[in-house]
Amino acid sequence: MAAAAKVQWNTSMRAPEHMLIVVTAPVMSVIFLSIVRYNDRDDLVANAVIGTGLFGIWFVAVDVAGGVIQNERWMSTLDLVLAAPRAFALVVCGRILPVMLIGAFTLAESWLVATVGFGVQLPVAHPGIALIALIVTLLATACTATMLATFFVISRDTTIYQNALSYPFYILGGVVFPLSVLPDWIQPLGRVIFLSWSADLLRDSLSGDEVHDVVPRLGAIAGLGAIALLLGIVLIRKAADRARRTGMVSLA
Amino acid sequence: MIEVTGLGRVFVKKGRQAKRAKQSGPTAQDSRVVALDSVNLSVPEGETHGVLGPNGAGKTTLVRILSTMLLPTSGRALVAGHDVTTEADQVRRRIGIVFGGDNGLYTRITARQNLVFWATMYRVDASVVKRRSQELLERVGLADRADEPVEGFSRGMRQRLHLARGLIGDPAVLFLDEPTMGMDPLATRDFRDLVHELKAEGRTILITTHDMSEAEALCDRVSLVDHGSILVTEPTATIGRMLSGHDRIDVTLREDQSPLLSELAGLPQVERVDKLSEPGSVRIHTVSADANPVVLRWLLDAGIDALRTGRPTLEEVYVHLVGNRGLTV
Numbered sequence: 001m002a003a004a005a006k007v008q009w010n011t012s013m014r015a016p017e018h019m020l021i022v023v024t025a026p027v028m029s030v031i032f033l034s035i036v037r038y039n040d041r042d043d044l045v046a047n048a049v050i051g052t053g054l055f056g057i058w059f060v061a062v063d064v065a066g067g068v069i070q071n072e073r074w075m076s077t078l079d080l081v082l083a084a085p086r087a088f089a090l091v092v093c094g095r096i097l098p099v100m101l102i103g104a105f106t107l108a109e110s111w112l113v114a115t116v117g118f119g120v121q122l123p124v125a126h127p128g129i130a131l132i133a134l135i136v137t138l139l140a141t142a143c144t145a146t147m148l149a150t151f152f153v154i155s156r157d158t159t160i161y162q163n164a165l166s167y168p169f170y171i172l173g174g175v176v177f178p179l180s181v182l183p184d185w186i187q188p189l190g191r192v193i194f195l196s197w198s199a200d201l202l203r204d205s206l207s208g209d210e211v212h213d214v215v216p217r218l219g220a221i222a223g224l225g226a227i228a229l230l231l232g233i234v235l236i237r238k239a240a241d242r243a244r245r246t247g248m249v250s251l252a
Numbered sequence: 253m254i255e256v257t258g259l260g261r262v263f264v265k266k267g268r269q270a271k272r273a274k275q276s277g278p279t280a281q282d283s284r285v286v287a288l289d290s291v292n293l294s295v296p297e298g299e300t301h302g303v304l305g306p307n308g309a310g311k312t313t314l315v316r317i318l319s320t321m322l323l324p325t326s327g328r329a330l331v332a333g334h335d336v337t338t339e340a341d342q343v344r345r346r347i348g349i350v351f352g353g354d355n356g357l358y359t360r361i362t363a364r365q366n367l368v369f370w371a372t373m374y375r376v377d378a379s380v381v382k383r384r385s386q387e388l389l390e391r392v393g394l395a396d397r398a399d400e401p402v403e404g405f406s407r408g409m410r411q412r413l414h415l416a417r418g419l420i421g422d423p424a425v426l427f428l429d430e431p432t433m434g435m436d437p438l439a440t441r442d443f444r445d446l447v448h449e450l451k452a453e454g455r456t457i458l459i460t461t462h463d464m465s466e467a468e469a470l471c472d473r474v475s476l477v478d479h480g481s482i483l484v485t486e487p488t489a490t491i492g493r494m495l496s497g498h499d500r501i502d503v504t505l506r507e508d509q510s511p512l513l514s515e516l517a518g519l520p521q522v523e524r525v526d527k528l529s530e531p532g533s534v535r536i537h538t539v540s541a542d543a544n545p546v547v548l549r550w551l552l553d554a555g556i557d558a559l560r561t562g563r564p565t566l567e568e569v570y571v572h573l574v575g576n577r578g579l580t581v
Binding site for chain 1: 261263316319320321322323341344345349351353355356357358359360361362365368369370371372373374375401421
C-alpha cells in the first residue's frame with residue numbers, strides 16, 4: 001500500500017490536473033458562503049465550510065479511484081497489476097491515500113475563504129476532536145473509494161460512475177446540510193454512509209458546546225470505512241475474476 | 253516447467269458485436285470466437301520456446317492464460333508445477349511478464365520508482381528491493397537514466413525497462429509477448445543479447461513473435477500456431493527438415509546463362525527448379541543429399557558460380573504451414 005501511495009504521490013506531483021480541486025474548492029466555498037450571507041444565517045457558516053471540505057475530499061477520492069483504474073487501462077498496466085501477487089484493492093487504496101492530503105487542503109482553503117474573504121470568525125472549539133475526526137474521515141474515505149473502484153474495474157467508461165457516485169454521497173452524507181433535514185425515511189440510509197457521521201462530528205467540533213459520544217462516533221466512521229475496505233478487497237477480487245473469465249480486463 | 257493439456261479458450265461476443273455477428277449471415281456462424289483449440293505444449297525447465305503465428309492466431313491468448321490474466325474455458329495449464337486456474341497466486345509468484353510496445357509502465361514516475369513499485373507488487377523482500385532495482389537498471393543499461401521520468405524514454409529504453417520489470421521478482425518462468433515489436437535493429441540486438449543472458453541463467457522463457465529471425469536467434473524450440481491450434485513443435489535448428497531432408501541450392505543466373513535452365517531441370521539428380529523472387533534466381537531441389545555434389549559440379553562447370561546451399565529456413569516452414577495469406581487475418 002505504501003509503494004502504491006508513493007507511485008500516486010510522485011505521479012500527482014507531475015500531474016497538474018490532480019490539483020484542480022484546489023482551484024475549484026474556494027469557488028465552491030464562495031457560493032455556499034454567499035447563500036448563507038444572503039439569507040443572513042451566519043449560524044450555517046460551519047456547514048458551508050465543512051461541506052466544501054468534505055465535498056473536496058470525496059471528489060478527490062472518487063476522481064482518483066476512477067482515474068487510477070482508467071489510467072491503468074490506458075497505460076496497459078491494469079492487466080499486469082491484476083496478475084501480480086499483491087491484492088489490487090490495496091494498490092487502489094494506497095493510491096487514494098496520498099491524494100487525501102489534497103482533499104484535506106480544500107478544508108483549510110474553505111476555512112480561509114470564510115475567515116479572510118467573508119470576515120467570519122470561525123474558531124475551532126475542539127481542535128483535538130476536529131483533527132482526529134478529520135484523519136479518521138480521510139482514512140474512511142480512501143477505504144470507501146476503494147470499494148467503489150469495483151465499479152470502475154468492470155466499467156468501460158469510469159466517468160459515468162464517477163459522476164453518479166458523487167451526488168448521492170453528498171446528499172446522503174449530510175455534507176452541506178445535516179442529515180436531520182432530510183425526510184425521516186431516508187435518514188437511516190444516510191447513517192450507513194460514513195460522511196454523515198464525519199460531517200456531524202466536524203461541525204460539532206467547531207461549536208463551543210460540549211461534544212458528546214466522540215469515541216462511538218469516531219468508531220462509526222472508522223468501522224464503516226473498515227467494512228468498505230473489506231468489501232472492496234472482496235468485490236475487486238470478484239471483479240478481477242470476472243474480467244479473467246470474460247477476457248475483458250483491458251477493455252472492461 | 254510449462255505443461256499445457258487440451259487448453260481451449262472461447263470468447264463470447266456480447267451486445268452489438270454479437271448482433272452484428274448474427275446479422276452478417278451464415279458465414280459468421282455465431283457469437284463465439286475460438287481463440288485456442290485443444291492446445292498441447294510442454295516446455296521443459298531452462299528452455300527458450302518460441303510461439304510463432306500470424307495476427308489472431310492465439311499466441312497472446314496463450315500467454316495471457318499462462319500468466320493468469322485470462323481463464324481457459326477448457327483444458328489445463330501448469331506453470332512451475334501450479335495450475336493457472338486454481339493456483340493463480342502460486343503461479344504469479346514464479347513468473348515475469350513482458351509485453352511489447354510503449355505501454356505497461358507508469359510514465360510520470362522514474363524508471364527506478366517503477367521498479368520499486370513492481371518489486372513490492374511481486375512481494376520482493378523490502379531489504380533487497382533497492383539493490384535489485386539498481387542491479388536490474390545496470391543490467392538493462394538504464395542506470396544513468398534511472399531517476400528520469402519514463403515519459404522521456406525511447407521505445408527501446410522502455411522495452412528494456414519492461415524486461416527489468418519482468419525480472420524484478422526473480423522469476424523462474426518469463427513470458428515475453430512480442431517483446432521487440434517496434435524496436436529499431438540496434439535496440440533489438442541489445443534486447444536479444446539480454447534474453448541470451450537470461451537463458452544462460454537457466455530461466456524458462458516463452459516468447460511470442462512474428463519475427464522469424466528473432467525466433468531462430470533465441471529459441472531452442474518453436475511452436476507454429478494458427479487458428480488457435482499448434483501446427484507443429486520442433487527444435488529451431490532442425491525445423492527446416494519438415495520441408496526438405498537435405499540442402500537446396502540457390503543460384504543466380506546471368507542473362508546469357510538462362511538457356512541453361514531447361515538443361516539443369518532435365519538433370520536426373522534434380523527433382524525440380526523453382527523461380528525465386530529475385531530476377532534470375534532459382535532454387536534447385538535435388539532428389540537426394542548425394543545428388544548435391546553432382547549438381548554443384550555441373551553448375552560450376554557451366555560457369556554458374558553465384559550459388560549457395562542451405563536447409564529450408566524457419567520462415568519457409570512458416571509460410572508453408574500457415575500459408576501466404578497476405579493481409580488477411
